[in-house]
Amino acid sequence: MKKKILVLLIVFSFIVVGSMSFVSSSFNILNPKTGVFKSADGANFTSGNFAVPGLDHNVNLTIDSSGMAHITAKNNHDLFYAQGYYSACQRLFQMELQATVAAGNLSNFVGNSGLQSDYTLRLVGLSRDAYKLENDLKFNHSKEFQYIVWYTKGVDAYINNTGSASAHFGFKLLGVNPFKWTVFDSLVWQEYMSWSLATGSTNVLQSDLFVNSLGFANYSQIWPYYPYYTENVTMIPGSGTVNNFNLTDQGISPSYLWNQNFFQSWATGISGKLLKNLTSLIKYSCNNISDPYNLPGSHLTGSPVGSNSWVVASNNSSDGSPMMANDPHLPLLAPSLWIEFQLKDPSFNVTGWGLAGLPGVLIGHTRNTSFGLTTPEGNSANDYVEFLHGNSYLYNNSYIPMQVCSFTQAGHTYSVYMTNNGPLIGREGNIGISMNWDAQSPSTDLIAEIMLDQSTNYSQMLNALKYWGPAPPQNFALVSLHHAGYITAGGYPLIRETLPDGKAVKVVGSVSLLNGSNPKYGESGYVPFNYLPQKVNPQRGYMFAPNQPTVGKNYPYPFVGSYWATGGRAETIDHYLQNHSKMHISNMMSLQSNVTDYWATQFNPLLLKALSQYGLMNSSEKEAYDLLSSWNYSFYQNMKNPTVYQYVTAAFYNLTFDKVLQEKGIYKYTPSVYINTAIYMARNDPSSSWFNGSFNKTMEKAFKMAVAFMDSKLGAASNWDWGHIHSVEIASLTGISDLGIGPIPIWGGRHTVSVGSVPRLLEYPLPCVSIGSSLRTIARPGSSSFYGVFPGGPSENILSYWFDNQVPKWINHEYYPMQGLPVEVRITYEP
Amino acid sequence: MNHKISTLPVIISAILSLAVAFFLNNAYYLVIAAIPLSMIAKKWSLLYGFLFGFLSLLSMYLLYPLSSSLKISVVLGSITSLPSILVLILYPLFGGLICGFGGLLFASIYELSGKKGNKKLVTIKNN
Known part of the structure; x- marks a missing residue:
């Protein structure tokens, strides 16, 4: 009897050990020693000397208190090699993900969910164009091509130094190892950036x-x-004459x-x-x-x-x-x-x-x-x-x-x-x-x-x-x-x-x-x-x-x-x-850092004029009207006026332009009609069919609709702060929101110089601002005055202080001087 | 109660489990640490094995700043819709189960082989 129990115990234990071994292999990402937690190791910079095979001479690298890397080399080769090495050290996962997306290979990283992106980018032909560009540079611009080659070799030196043990969070998360970086990978990313800026x-x-x-x-x-x-x-002042030709x-x-x-x-x-x-x-x-x-x-x-x-x-x-x-x-x-x-x-x-x-x-x-x-x-x-x-x-x-x-x-x-x-x-x-x-x-x-x-x-x-x-x-x-x-x-x-x-x-x-x-x-x-x-x-x-x-x-x-x-x-x-x-x-x-909307200065008076003929207002409507009347056209987080303006214009578009475009089935395919068009038409063609025959009546309806919306979604006017409905999200490249920064209440609107554009939607909360000042710089070479800030930091490691160290200054419209800041870290790359 | 304890297999198992957690990449290697536990009573082999497997993997978090590990667990928890504490202990739990049931497996085999007989090699001395 006891023997039977022992046999049963052996079988049961074997099954548990076997199944747990199998399951744990699937969860290796959570292994405290080798999984994603490893990215906590060395998240921040360490001063010291590091061997970087392939350099001709020592390269000095200092990181200042803003996180900027100052690389000093003895020749061009070492300069670009070190730039590649340092870039990989800080951003290897980003670089490889970007190049993978651009080349139409995203499905290699994320499986079938990346196929549509791959198809699109192969169709557009970024990789075809990158190969052509590589050949052109190689044969027609060999000197400059060398700079790219040196940069590439620097990236690869980093990959070789760390190999599959790379601690970059993204690689660990996806369970993939870095691939060898090539000139093509740099160029295909250049093509992607070009594509993102292509018009027509x-x-x-x-x-x-x-x-x-x-x-x-x-x-x-x-x-x-x-x-x-x-x-x-x-941009060019005048009628359009350039170099005496028109x-x-x-x-x-x-x-x-x-x-x-x-x-x-x-x-x-x-x-x-x-x-x-x-x-x-x-x-x-x-x-x-x-x-x-x-x-x-x-x-x-x-x-x-x-x-x-x-x-x-x-x-x-x-x-x-x-x-x-x-x-x-x-x-x-x-x-x-x-x-x-x-x-x-x-x-x-x-x-x-x-x-x-x-x-x-x-x-x-x-x-x-x-x-x-x-x-x-x-x-x-x-x-x-x-x-x-x-x-x-x-x-x-x-x-x-x-x-x-x-x-x-x-x-x-x-x-x-x-x-x-x-x-x-x-x-x-x-x-x-x-x-x-x-x-x-x-x-x-x-x-x-x-x-x-x-x-x-x-x-x-x-x-x-x-x-x-x-x-x-x-x-x-x-x-x-x-x-x-x-x-x-x-x-x-x-x-x-x-x-x-x-x-x-x-x-x-x-x-x-x-x-x-x-x-x-x-x-x-x-x-x-x-x-x-x-x-x-x-x-x-x-x-x-x-x-x-x-x-x-x-x-x-x-x-x-x-x-x-x-x-x-x-x-x-x-x-x-x-x-x-x-x-x-x-x-x-x-x-x-200006957050005044010029078009609001033009549209709001038209809006108020239309509403002035509308006598019977409830208390919320009265409050909204007063906010629009007293507005200085700024978009700060603690102001309520822009919230009213945002929702009234959204409701107005909802009843006019967007309605027509939706009826025609092209809303998804056309940009939002410009506010200057609305201003022009309100001034010159107020009875346009786009306005349902009357700008004033449609605006009145839009106003009531917007205030009713705010009442139901936001409650009392004390909750109407712009920062309550308007936030920025600095999204992770991976699309995983927890790896990004924010949402953070933010200033700005669609047409402010310090931009914080959100769609004109009668929605709460509004979609987060996702496009904005990706860096700010001001330069006066004559007096050696250079300032800058950007919403991030040098590192891609979410655990690093240097992941988002510049974000607070960026949010507050402050700047770092781009020279003379205290050195935080001193590194020497040795051959 | 007068139990006698054989500490050597337990100590060897503890050292092995730490070494496996530190040097090897997968939790299933923790079965190695369970082998010495075959020398002790089944219930203790299960208990010690679980503790050593679990604690040795858990101790690997000490390699990093605690705040960093916690931040990652929160992020992963959010991605996977799991409580962050579960994210932290899940893998060590696998290790504990592998090592614990590995110990039970080896102890049972040892006993079945007749070498252990009815004699309990592991007892706890409690004066």
Whole structure:
């Protein structure tokens, strides 16, 4: 009997030990010694000497109290090698995840849930373009290519030093090991960043959907070529003349050109009837090129990226030295897209922010120069209708076989078909849509960046920017000891148009799909460098480029395909700079932290006027009305006025623009109608059908609706603080909210310079602000004054002090001086 | 009560369990630490095995700052919808069960082999 019990005990114990062993293997991530908890080991920096095989000489690295790494090397090789090593040390998981996403390999990390993202990015072709770029750099720019190779080797040296024992939290969490880093991985991430800034590809489809649903008359009223009230706030002051060349010089009247319907067949080669039949294909194509991973810009599902920058010339600066300010509005991610460096060797001394995974500094300063960038919005991609027969496409009256690129991912095989224009992003029967994005040509942005990093004067910076692009075109704010200016660098593809009056003109992009079979509508080169929008030392003493129209209507290469921002931030910046004749650094900081909404100053009076005719208000409505009446148009966390404004405008949109777009089934596919359009129409066409026949009555209804909503969701007016409904979330790259930062109540609104954009939704709580100032910098090389801050820190380790050390200052609109801070850590990398 | 204790297998098992937790990557290696426990009574082998497996893995958290381990457990707990304390003790619990039932397994085999007979090698001396 006892023997039987013993046997039973043995069997039972064996089963328990076996099953627990099996189960515990699946939970190895929780192993206190080797699992995710290992990332607690060495979360913070340690001073000391570390062996880094592959260096020629010792490299000194100090970390200052802001977390910036100052790398000092004896030669270029060691400088970029050490930058790669340090970047990997701080951000390896981020870099590898980003490169994996960009290359269309996310499913390798996360399984089938990454397949749609992989398909989208393979379709767009980031990896194809990155390979092309790598070859171009290798054979045509071998010196600069070496910098990238050295950086890559530095990253790999770190991986080899730590191997699979890498303590990075993300690798542990996903249960994967780091892969070997290559030049391709850096370049494919560059392509992704370019893609996130590309305009045209989705916008063209959105425009066509709008016109198909509502006609050109409505389109031109809602989406005029230049947004209402923005003609006098262009980046380049004046009518659009650049280097003494303009549209009038070509015998073309700007007013004639800008009154044309560029959706018509003379401009596109496509009949209205055909375009009308393409609605479902256009929607399908739109979805196909929208990355569901949404990092950092999905082109459809995500909020649009933007940026602020302005320069102050000598004649408007308090000490006669030009200044610049820049804050790119990109997805706020943890860790940040940016990592901060000073890179110093005998031929470099540059300080600023580089993109994690890429060598050099993209936004920063040298001793004598400073450079920053914003996105200019003109088309860098155009979409074409392709006439197909089997696997061939029609071009110039002949059918040509499409190139086919196949790939297998997670057991599924996909094929991407290419015409002469680019990948086919959608197909229904014998009609397809292809995308011609200018990154299909190798974009030598890294060469421009490295030349900027070595620049000592303005002309060297201009020269560097000849290498920028073609993708993505960017507004570069440039400041040297004595000069301040702008240039929109990069490749703007030109389309040769013959206007209805028979005159020919080359325009930048198209608002509509073009006929891919007709060579006439093909892209014919780029805007020549000398005629790119540019200006140095403006007489009025300043210029600014927060995504508003770049140039006036007389520009020689009209930006027909352009999707400018509303210009609200441009108006605020313009007014501020007009009113401050001798700018100090403190003025630059003050303007960068401005949370006044210019459009609210215009719309709120119209709103109040409409409500003034509405006599019977309950107590909440009275309170809301008083808050709107007494508002100074600022968006601070402790103010109640912006909350009322937000919900009233949301309700108004709900009853007007959004309702129409939803009825037409295109709400998801079009950007929110600009508030300046609403202002223009309220002033000039208050009985528009968009307003249900009466602006005043609809506004009254919206007001009641908004106040009832606030009453029910927020309760008494004491709970209406802006910070109560408006928060920022610095999201984790992994999408896991607990690995991010926030939500934190935050200032700002859609159109404030210090931006805190949220959609106009009658919802509580509002979606968190997810795109904002990804860094802020102010530079005055003439007096060696450089300041900066960004919402993060150097480390990707959530346990590290350096993960989010700069966030409090960022939230409070404070800055770190970018030189002279106390050294916290001293490290020597030894060969 | 006058129980006699054989401490040597217990000490060896404790040292082995710590070494396994520190040097080897998987909890199932803790069965190694259970082998010496075959020399003691079944119920004690189960109890000591569980304690050694559990505590040796739990002690690995001492390698890091406690606040860091707690922060990670909170994050993981939130991701997995588990209480953070369970996240912390789950893996050590596996180790405890493996080592405990490993001890029971070996002790039973030893007893079945007849070497132990009815004699209880492990008793607790309690004066």
